[in-house]
Amino acid sequence: MTQIAEILETMAYGPAPESTSAARDWLARGPFGLFIGGSFTAPGTLFDVRDPARDVVLAQVTQAGAADVDAAVQAARAAHPAWEADAALRARVLYALARQIQKRERLFAVLESLDNGKPIRESRDIDLPLVSRHFTHHAGWATLLADEFPNARAHGVCGQIIPWNFPLLMLAWKVAPALAAGNTVVLKPAEDTPLTALLFAEICLEAGVPPGVVNIITGDGATGAALVAHDGVDKIAFTGSTEVGQIIRRATAGKGRALTLELGGKSPFIVMGDADLDAAVEGVVDAVWFNQGEVCCAGTRILVAESVAEMFRKRLISRMKTLRVGDPLDKSTDIGAIVNTAQLARIRDLVAQGVAAGAVAHEGTAPEGCFCPPILLDQVSPANPCASEEIFGPVVTLQTFRTPPEAIELANATRYGLAASIWSENLTVAMDMAAQVKAGVVWINATNMFDANAPFGGMRASGFGREGAREGMAAYLRKNDAAQGAAPGTIDPLPGTGAPEGLDRTHKLYIGGAQKRADGGASWSVLRDDTRLGHAPLGNRKDIRNAVEAAHKASGWTRMSGHQRAQVLYFLAETLDHHRDGLAALVPMAEIDASIARTLYYAAWADKLSGAVHNTQSAHVTLAMREAFGVMGLICAEEAPLLGALSLILPAIAMGNRVVVVPSQANPLAALELGPMLGASDVPGGVVNIVSGPVAELAKTLAGHDDVAALACAQPSVAQLIEAESAGNLKPVWHAPTGQGRDWLEAMVQIKTIWVPYGA
Numbered sequence: 001m002t003q004i005a006e007i008l009e010t011m012a013y014g015p016a017p018e019s020t021s022a023a024r025d026w027l028a029r030g031p032f033g034l035f036i037g038g039s040f041t042a043p044g045t046l047f048d049v050r051d052p053a054r055d056v057v058l059a060q061v062t063q064a065g066a067a068d069v070d071a072a073v074q075a076a077r078a079a080h081p082a083w084e085a086d087a088a089l090r091a092r093v094l095y096a097l098a099r100q101i102q103k104r105e106r107l108f109a110v111l112e113s114l115d116n117g118k119p120i121r122e123s124r125d126i127d128l129p130l131v132s133r134h135f136t137h138h139a140g141w142a143t144l145l146a147d148e149f150p151n152a153r154a155h156g157v158c159g160q161i162i163p164w165n166f167p168l169l170m171l172a173w174k175v176a177p178a179l180a181a182g183n184t185v186v187l188k189p190a191e192d193t194p195l196t197a198l199l200f201a202e203i204c205l206e207a208g209v210p211p212g213v214v215n216i217i218t219g220d221g222a223t224g225a226a227l228v229a230h231d232g233v234d235k236i237a238f239t240g241s242t243e244v245g246q247i248i249r250r251a252t253a254g255k256g257r258a259l260t261l262e263l264g265g266k267s268p269f270i271v272m273g274d275a276d277l278d279a280a281v282e283g284v285v286d287a288v289w290f291n292q293g294e295v296c297c298a299g300t301r302i303l304v305a306e307s308v309a310e311m312f313r314k315r316l317i318s319r320m321k322t323l324r325v326g327d328p329l330d331k332s333t334d335i336g337a338i339v340n341t342a343q344l345a346r347i348r349d350l351v352a353q354g355v356a357a358g359a360v361a362h363e364g365t366a367p368e369g370c371f372c373p374p375i376l377l378d379q380v381s382p383a384n385p386c387a388s389e390e391i392f393g394p395v396v397t398l399q400t401f402r403t404p405p406e407a408i409e410l411a412n413a414t415r416y417g418l419a420a421s422i423w424s425e426n427l428t429v430a431m432d433m434a435a436q437v438k439a440g441v442v443w444i445n446a447t448n449m450f451d452a453n454a455p456f457g458g459m460r461a462s463g464f465g466r467e468g469a470r471e472g473m474a475a476y477l478r479k480n481d482a483a484q485g486a487a488p489g490t491i492d493p494l495p496g497t498g499a500p501e502g503l504d505r506t507h508k509l510y511i512g513g514a515q516k517r518a519d520g521g522a523s524w525s526v527l528r529d530d531t532r533l534g535h536a537p538l539g540n541r542k543d544i545r546n547a548v549e550a551a552h553k554a555s556g557w558t559r560m561s562g563h564q565r566a567q568v569l570y571f572l573a574e575t576l577d578h579h580r581d582g583l584a585a586l587v588p589m590a591e592i593d594a595s596i597a598r599t600l601y602y603a604a605w606a607d608k609l610s611g612a613v614h615n616t617q618s619a620h621v622t623l624a625m626r627e628a629f630g631v632m633g634l635i636c637a638e639e640a641p642l643l644g645a646l647s648l649i650l651p652a653i654a655m656g657n658r659v660v661v662v663p664s665q666a667n668p669l670a671a672l673e674l675g676p677m678l679g680a681s682d683v684p685g686g687v688v689n690i691v692s693g694p695v696a697e698l699a700k701t702l703a704g705h706d707d708v709a710a711l712a713c714a715q716p717s718v719a720q721l722i723e724a725e726s727a728g729n730l731k732p733v734w735h736a737p738t739g740q741g742r743d744w745l746e747a748m749v750q751i752k753t754i755w756v757p758y759g760a
């Protein structure tokens with residue numbers, strides 16, 4: 001007789017399929033039109049939406065054309081004033097959306113799994129609860145907005161473009177904060193997965209969303225491009241590939257449109273020698289075998305300490321072999337279908353390239369069809385394409401390291417900077433690594449944790465802007481309009497009429513803490529009312545590159561405490577005061593007074609802009625640290641040449657950035673005079689570098705430089721140029737208003753969200 005123990009030993013999973021009948025009833029309403037102005041249009045040109053697991057057509061939806069995009073934007077525009085004016089209505093409607101979604105949770109989850117191929121367990125237990133959490137959380141922000149963001153206004157109409165990996169969750173991440181802030185939206189879901197967005201449109205009707213506040217237009221990249229190009233859109237929020245993010249950055253350049261980009265990643269998963277290895281193995285399952293690995297922040301690069309690599313590898317491979325790949329609607333499935341056959345081919349192709357480059361592949365099993373087994377690529381050299389390319393499938397690479405600095409070097413050897421996961425039982429080590437890793441989100445002894453009250457977003461080629469929490473709300477609000485001002489004229493090397501009084505003074509560039517002749521050896525006459533104030537050195541691209549290099553080296557400034565930076569800024573105020581009379585030959589005394597006051601203002605702030613601890617749903621303290629970008633480019637206003645330069649330099653360096661400054665072209669002399677004063681005030685060499693010359697050419701070089709992490713610009717005439725150039729390494733560009741304040745400081749830092757276990 002068979003023993004029970006034997007049965008338990010050999011028992012395979014029995015299938016536990018979820019019913020699809022409610023979803024199929026809903027799908028029978030198709031073919032689907034677009035949701036514009038509170039109702040569905042008649043279906044237009046149709047395309048098929050497929051179930052990747054069964055390879056059948058689920059529905060037909062409309063490909064929105066330019067006229068449809070226009071109609072949706074017009075509807076959103078018309079609905080905006082009344083919507084922004086009524087915060088109580090917004091709170092009520094957002095709460096109603098959360099409740100209505102909860103009541104239809106099963107229908108949404110099944111539809112999502114049918115459309116995307118993700119396991120029902122994940123859509124039901126992860127995606128849907130987070131979706132309703134987002135709407136509830138943001139209903140609260142609508143209520144608190146006037147208190148918490150007193151001077152802010154909504155952007156107006158937001159164009160939102162989302163990918164196929166978390167169709168409804170990405171919709172919630174985009175729509176909830178936009179609506180809470182008083183914007184109206186035109187949302188384009190991914191062409192592979194538009195169905196839950198269409199079901200959401202019906203929920204909008206039920207929840208009392210006023211017509212035009214939410215518009216949903218289906219279609220492919222052409223529809224997305226038309227939305228990006230539409231002049232009636234005030235803000236674009238995009239999640240998707242880095243390549244399309246770059247296209248959107250270039251397409252919106254100079255249009256005065258707010259932009260946030262959540263792009264790709266190649267996130268490290270660091271296992272230290274003292275990590276709890278079993279927990280870390282489960283961590284990999286959640287990092288890269290969750291959602292088929294189609295996760296922008298997936299921990300796809302395991303970096304494991306050599307001392308434990310062998311044991312970790314063995315346990316991981318044996319765990320990988322237990323993962324069940326198959327029917328997404330089966331509740332015992334771990335990994336569902338890949339979203340489409342093109343994506344599967346892309347994954348397979350990259351894995352083949354990785355193996356050809358020397359990696360050893362360990363694979364689990366998967367059924368025939370649009371499925372991919374879990375794959376571990378071992379012995380991956382840094383040059384292997386699988387170590388650097390985003391694969392977006394259930395594929396993880398494994399590399400080893402010997403020391404923590406080597407782990408950090410490997411972790412940061414990527415163009416991306418979205419997330420990182422660090423596993424160590426020693427919190428001192430883990431936090432030290434968290435500080436050094438280049439990532440917008442860091443999980444300690446955890447991975448893929450999300451919450452509506454935790455900022456999420458990347459650095460470097462992973463994009464800019466944050467979603468979630470207070471920081472995410474700020475991205476849907478505008479507080480100060482960018483400065484308007486004169487454009488620089490042309491530079492005329494000769495002649496300068498009228499000799500200045502006294503001895504001629506020679507101004508030089510200020511690079512690396514020293515006065516430097518311009519590379520080209522040329523200068524031009526700086527005139528005021530036909531009187532020559534002096535000669536300014538004519539900097540060029542080479543000077544900018546030298547300045548960036550000097551700024552790059554001055555990293556000690558970023559590591560200094562706020563208190564130390566405050567001391568230096570107070571000292572600078574003293575020095576400025578001491579040099580009043582000299583500066584008075586170049587700028588009015590009132591500007592000098594204002595400059596000294598501004599220096600004292602940012603000295604006061606240097607040790608006070610704190611981060612936050614966010615209250616999330618799990619047993620973590622979720623820190624939102626404010627980190628300097630590193631090297632920033634500053635393009636100053638033409639007017640008030642001393643105050644204008646200091647208005648950007650001071651908040652940037654107060655927050656720990658090193659800067660390359662392009663001063664006013666009309667009168668760069670006062671800014672150049674600052675150079676030696678900075679040195680005399682203990683600002684270390686390389687922290688502030690000043691290169692005068694033709695603003696457009698210098699700004700373009702700064703914007704295109706890969707070692708410049710962010711730009712602040714008070715010169716509207718170069719906005720288009722620098723936004724387009726900045727697409728290369730996706731540096732954020734902040735258009736600075738005139739004035740001073742906390743907003744200036746906030747623009748000079750990026751948020752790093754760190755999840756630290758607490759009370760678990």
Ligand code: NAI
Nearest residue numbers: 162163189190220221224225240241244263264296390392
């Ligand atoms: P994608 O970036 O092309 O698509 C994302 C969204 O952008 C879709 O709604 C698409 O219709 C739209 N879009 C495409 N071209 C556009 C344009 N020129 N202007 C405006 N909108 C446009 O991503 P795709 O092709 O679906 O996936 C390709 C790769 O991108 C994946 O293999 C993965 O590596 C990466 N990806 C990253 C995601 C992330 O969350 N970071 C999400 C999806 C894909």
